[in-house]
Amino acid sequence: AAREITEDALEHAKGYLRSELGKRIKLFRIPELHFKYDESLERGMSISHLIDQVAAEKPVED
Numbered sequence: 001a002a003r004e005i006t007e008d009a010l011e012h013a014k015g016y017l018r019s020e021l022g023k024r025i026k027l028f029r030i031p032e033l034h035f036k037y038d039e040s041l042e043r044g045m046s047i048s049h050l051i052d053q054v055a056a057e058k059p060v061e062d
Contacts, residue, residue, distance in 0.1 A: 003037065010035045 014033050022030040 007035065007037070 014035075018030055018033055
C-alpha cells in the first residue's frame with residue numbers, strides 16, 4: 001500500500017519536479033522523468049536475514 005501511495009505521489013509531482021530541474025540545470029531540453037521501483041534493498045535485506053538464520057543454526061568450527 002505504501003509503495004502505491006509513493007508511486008502515485010511521484011507521478012503527481014512529476015511536472016513540478018521537471019520544472020524545478022529546468023530552473024536549476026541549464027539544458028536545452030529537460031528530460032521526461034520516469035520512476036521505477038528498485039527492489040534491491042528489500043532483496044538485500046532478505047538475503048542478509050537468510051544468512052543470519054544459517055549462521056545462528058550452524059556452530060562455528062575452529
